[in-house]
Amino acid sequence: MTKRSVVLSLVIAGGLVSPLAQATNGYFAIGYGQKSVGMGGVGIALPQDAMAAASNPAGMVWVGDRVDLGLEWFRPDRSSDIVDNGVPGVNGHYDGNATRDFFIPEFGYNHMVDDRMSLGVAVFGNGGMNSDYSTNPFGVYAQMGGVSNPGAAGVNLAQLFVSPTWSMKLNPSNSIGVSLNLAYQQFSAKGLYAFGQISNNPSALTNNGTDYSTGYGARIGWTGKVTDAVTLGATYQTRTIMGKLNNYSGLFAGQGEFDIPANYGVGLAVKVTPATTIAADVERIQYGGVASVSNPLVFPPTGPATMLGGGQGSGFGWQDMNVFKLGVAHAYSSTLTVRAGWNHNNQQIPTSQTFFNILAPGVVQDHATLGATWKLPNKGELTVAYMHAFSKTVSGSGSIPAGFGGGNANIRLSEDQLGISYGW
Numbered sequence: 001m002t003k004r005s006v007v008l009s010l011v012i013a014g015g016l017v018s019p020l021a022q023a024t025n026g027y028f029a030i031g032y033g034q035k036s037v038g039m040g041g042v043g044i045a046l047p048q049d050a051m052a053a054a055s056n057p058a059g060m061v062w063v064g065d066r067v068d069l070g071l072e073w074f075r076p077d078r079s080s081d082i083v084d085n086g087v088p089g090v091n092g093h094y095d096g097n098a099t100r101d102f103f104i105p106e107f108g109y110n111h112m113v114d115d116r117m118s119l120g121v122a123v124f125g126n127g128g129m130n131s132d133y134s135t136n137p138f139g140v141y142a143q144m145g146g147v148s149n150p151g152a153a154g155v156n157l158a159q160l161f162v163s164p165t166w167s168m169k170l171n172p173s174n175s176i177g178v179s180l181n182l183a184y185q186q187f188s189a190k191g192l193y194a195f196g197q198i199s200n201n202p203s204a205l206t207n208n209g210t211d212y213s214t215g216y217g218a219r220i221g222w223t224g225k226v227t228d229a230v231t232l233g234a235t236y237q238t239r240t241i242m243g244k245l246n247n248y249s250g251l252f253a254g255q256g257e258f259d260i261p262a263n264y265g266v267g268l269a270v271k272v273t274p275a276t277t278i279a280a281d282v283e284r285i286q287y288g289g290v291a292s293v294s295n296p297l298v299f300p301p302t303g304p305a306t307m308l309g310g311g312q313g314s315g316f317g318w319q320d321m322n323v324f325k326l327g328v329a330h331a332y333s334s335t336l337t338v339r340a341g342w343n344h345n346n347q348q349i350p351t352s353q354t355f356f357n358i359l360a361p362g363v364v365q366d367h368a369t370l371g372a373t374w375k376l377p378n379k380g381e382l383t384v385a386y387m388h389a390f391s392k393t394v395s396g397s398g399s400i401p402a403g404f405g406g407g408n409a410n411i412r413l414s415e416d417q418l419g420i421s422y423g424w
Contacts, residue, residue, distance in 0.1 A: 023076055023362040023413060024389060025323050027157065028127040028263070028285055030343045030367055031055065033106065034070050034421040038371015038385035039327025040341020042279040044267025045223060045233030046327075049383075049423050050108030053122040053165040055281075056221035056235040056267070057177030060110050061118045061167035068108040070383075070421030075101055077391075077414045078131055080358040084407035085400060089140045091407070096361070098132035098152065106421070116169045126159040126183065126260065129360050133191070137358050141194035141404060153191030155359045156210075159260060160184045163219070173225040181219060183240045183260060186212040189248060189359075194404075198301050199308040201250030208247040215242035217260065233267040239289060252292040253313035261286045261293070265323075275332075281325040287318040287348055294318050297356045299401035316360055317353030322346050327369070339371035339385070347394065354396035354409040361411035364389040380424040389415035 024030045031041025033051025043052060047059025050068045078096040085091050110120035132154040136142070142150035160183065167177035192206035199205045217240035223233045240260035249256035265283035272278055288294045295315035301307045308314050327341035344366050349357050357363075371385035396408030 023078075023129050023360075024364065024367060024415065025343070025345045026127075026285060026287055026318065026321050026348050026362050027129040027360070029125065030325070030369075030387065032122070032124050033068065033108065034371060034383040034385040034419045035339070035373065037387060037417075037419055038339035038341060038369055038383070039279060039329060040325045040343040040367065040369050042267060042269075042281045042325045042327040042341065044221070044235055044265050044281045045231045046267065046269040046277065046279040047223070049421075050110040050120055051106060051122055051124065053108065053120060053163050053177070053179050054124050054161070056223060056233050057163075057165045057167055057179040057219055058175045058221035058223040058233065058235070059167070060120050060165050060177055061112075061116070061169050061175045062223065063110055065112050066110055066423055068106070068421055068423040070106040070419055072104040072106070072417055072419035073101065074104055074417045075415065076130070078361050079412050080137055080361065081410045082137060082400070082407060083410065085405040086407065087140055087144075087405035090405060094133050094135055094137045094358070096131040096133045096154065098134045098154070099130060102130070118167045120165045120167070122161070122163045122165065122179070124161055124163075126161045128158040129362060130154070130156045131359050131361065136191045138192065138194035142191075145194065145196065147193040150193050151191050151207075153359070155187070155189045157187050158185060175223045177221050179219040181217040181237070181240055183215045183217065183242060184212065185215075185242060185258070185260075186210050187245050187248060187258065189251060192251070195308060198299060198314065199250040200304055200313070201309050204246070204248055204250035204256070205308065206251070211245045211247035213243035213245055213258070215240050215259070217241065229271040231269040233269075234265070236262075236264040238262055239286075250309040252309065253295055253315055254291060254311055255309055258292050259290050261290050276328065276330045278326075278328050280327075281323075283323040283325070285321040285323065288320045291315060296353055297401070299403055314356070316357055317350055318348045319350065321348045335375045337373045339369070341369040343367040343369065349394055349411075351394060351397035352399055354394055354399040354411050355401070355404070357411055358409055361413045363392045363394045363411055364413050364415060365392055366390045378424075380422060383421045383423065385419045387415070387417040389413070
């Protein structure tokens with residue numbers, strides 16, 4: 001069986017075949033597992049369930065034997081405005097919400113081999129991005145280029161991980177862990193005919209259905225209990241090397257390359273009272289290391305290499321992102337734990353790059369979260385979590401090239417997410 005077949009079989013077995021989209025910290029989720037989400041996404045130093053592998057594999061050995069199943073309902077609200085453009089019919093407000101509701105499953109399993117070692121797996125949506133404009137913001141340009149009916153515009157990106165995980169206690173206070181990340185992504189784009197003039201392969205630019213690729217990477221981690229009340233953690237995820245999206249080799253740099261960025265972080269958890277824990281994580285996502293994400297829009301291209309699809313082809317201009325997470329959990333009673341959190345990132349989309357990011361307006365910076373877990377009589381746990389990403393607008397500054405009429409694109413996003421999980 002090929003590597004691709006193995007990955008796809010695991011994805012299907014995990015139930016992750018439904019469409020999904022995320023756009024929170026760029027296009028990464030704020031956290032994995034509903035306990036983590038309810039605390040602003042913290043998890044590097046605070047493993048709470050079998051989804052811990054997605055944040056720090058070293059935490060799995062501390063959660064014991066357990067299974068967790070969850071589902072999130074994700075609802076983004078995205079729009080764009082084009083202003084001061086010199087091409088008649090382009091200026092205006094564009095609503096990107098023709099598709100609004102997305103459902104994101106998750107699954108975690110952990111088995112204690114003995115009192116020092118565990119084996120497990122986490123299956124989760126790593127990230128994604130969706131925009132769906134019934135009125136095409138680039139439609140007038142396409143018509144000027146001879147496309148009579150460019151149709152709707154938008155993109156859909158979904159990335160899923162299946163992460164087999166090994167974790168071991170080095171001593172009563174320290175553990176390490178390793179996850180093999182088997183990744184699957186799917187992508188589609190529509191209505192981008194306006195950019196055919198700067199693509200090195202216009203036939204592989206847009207409206208080629210859904211393409212997919214598979215790939216692999218790894219995550220390593222450490223967790224250490226400094227005292228009975230203080231725990232530290234650190235983790236690093238390699239760049240995930242993905243196969244090319246050949247149907248869109250005229251869109252993404254490197255003839256369809258779209259790897260998943262490396263990221264790393266550190267965490268702290270403090271048990272301030274027997275009932276209350278405060279945790280914080282700092283994470284860095286290296287969007288700048290993936291050319292198709294980080295290369296700026298170049299117009300006019302300086303040569304074939306800087307055309308869409310070229311080795312130094314235009315991308316979305318995203319910069320590296322720093323993420324700060326803070327959460328609190330309080331055991332209100334023996335059967336009820338309540339949570340709250342905050343998640344903040346720096347803005348990764350420069351004001352000069354908003355035009356192409358009409359397609360990928362992942363601009364939200366601040367997220368507030370709430371959550372709770374009820375222990376049931378059968379010793380299972382029911383957990384819910386809610387996230388609101390506050391509306392953020394990035395206004396362009398010289399963002400539309402003169403060849404497209406000049407002016408600016410202003411892009412906006414807000415989000416709501418509600419999740420539920422059951423663990424035992």
